[in-house]
Amino acid sequence: MITTRNIAERLELSVSTVGRALADDPRISERTKLRVRKAAAEMGYVADRAARMMRGAPSNVVGLVIPDIRNGFYSTIAHELSRTLESRGHQLILSETDDDRMRELRHLTELSASRVAGVLIVPTARPHRESVRLLTPLAHAQLLRRHPALGAQWFGIDDHQVLKESTSHLVAQGHTRIGYVGGAAELPTGSERLRGFRSALKDAGLPEEAGLATLGKPSSVTYGRRAVRLLLDATVPPTALVTGSVQLTLAVLEELESLGVDVPRELSVVGFGDEPGFSWWGPGLTTVRLPVTDMAADCALWLLHRLTTKPLDDTAYTSVLPGSLIVRGSTAPPRATPRRSR
The missing domain is CATH 3.40.50.2300 (Response regulator)
Known part of the structure; x- marks a missing residue:
């Protein structure tokens, strides 16, 4: 595994200089940053995000907790969230609960332990009280479903x-x-x-x-x-x-x-x-x-705004979007003779 020490030895720089260059520290010249980044790319260097976070760097990972990815409804939400978050340098990771509150708790425990930047969740009917505790300190919002114990940030459909x-x-x-x-x-x-x-x-x-x-x-x-x-x-x-x-x-x-x-x-x-x-x-x-795509985009933009607000803005926020009826050929007046049961 390539480390900052390997890059430093190749460029005959100190390890601290390489680390600061990779972190875009203003104390390092643009020329040196360019040299370090070029060498890092050539050598296949991958940043140790856990170590960076221990030094105070923020996470760029957002967790999405949903019931069932096989549902096209949720896969569309995941796609739009990922697209919007990625445009601002954040990465979405997915967890599936199958509407099981204990699976929901296990996923939230892992996300919390990984120190994610935030969580977007379609909650189960009765979230475990420990799930509530884990979400409280995190930037988070509820999608589609709203449970009063999980906060006042909700993006849904009417x-x-x-x-x-x-x-x-x-x-x-x-x-x-x-x-x-x-x-x-x-x-x-x-x-x-x-x-x-x-x-x-x-x-x-x-x-x-x-x-x-x-x-x-x-x-x-x-x-x-x-x-x-x-x-x-x-x-x-x-x-x-x-x-x-x-x-x-x-x-x-x-x-x-x-x-x-x-x-x-x-x-x-x-x-x-x-x-x-x-x-x-x-x-x-x-x-x-x-309006699934619009709802997901609104939610992602809200979360990105909250992650960049110092201190975090805890103002309650609710967004409810209407649906629209599309009339095709599967509806008509009932026939004169009712259909008999099978």
């Missing part, structure tokens, strides 16, 4: 508005029995989306039983497919379905395809998120387009 708009579109088409496949209500996003679904029915003057809601793990394809079968097997099945997560939307579409359900003739469907394949699935999926 989940209530998104599901209310989706459901209202189906009501406007004439549907009076609508199924909802969504995430568990113990998650803040799940409860707000369920509230939006029910608000649309209430505002339309429909009875509570007009909505058939099934709730489960938002990233579980197995749950999503089972929920579709459960709804379609009801004594009086729904004439339309609305979904409350990207992964559940994919599961619903897969199950409807396997069952041979004619969309929208037999069943209208409104999805969540606008994945690349949604526009050409079947007749084209009516869905809610989410």
Whole structure:
């Protein structure tokens, strides 16, 4: 491993001069800095960041803690965060919790021990109290989900508005029995989306039983497919379905395809998120387009601002962005003869 001593011996300089040149110390001439950097590059020198941090140099690493990287929603967030942070000299590292609070705690413990510059987190439903303690001294913000114990910095989507708009579109088409496949209500996003679904029915003057809601793990394809079968097997099945997560939307579409359900003739469907394949699935999926990229960019810029603010600015900050309904071919008025259960 090449060290600063090796570079110093090659250039016949002191080790301290080489170290200061690599740290861009103003006491070292530009000519010497150039010589040192050129030699370091030629010799394959890699800085020992841990040692630099022990001498007081700040970390340039930011941790991202999310439930499931397989979800296109989260991978888009990770990509935009990485792109924005990298443009300012910071590096993003990823941790995946699978919505397990103990895995979340283990990841946060390692990030804290590594002395990261900050953490961006999509928290589990009930973060461990030790997770709260670990995050408190760090520059951090919550994404999508908000837990009151984790601070007042939150970047999210108007989940209530998104599901209310989706459901209202189906009501406007004439549907009076609508199924909802969504995430568990113990998650803040799940409860707000369920509230939006029910608000649309209430505002339309429909009875509570007009909505058939099934709730489960938002990233579980197995749950999503089972929920579709459960709804379609009801004594009086729904004439339309609305979904409350990207992964559940994919599961619903897969199950409807396997069952041979004619969309929208037999069943209208409104999805969540606008994945690349949604526009050409079947007749084209009516869905809610989410401002994921804008939300992630805003969050990254906020964190970069906070990292450069001395002292750190602890002012509460909340950013809530709306979604937009994209109408395609998967929704239509219900047919005169209701679809029978399977």
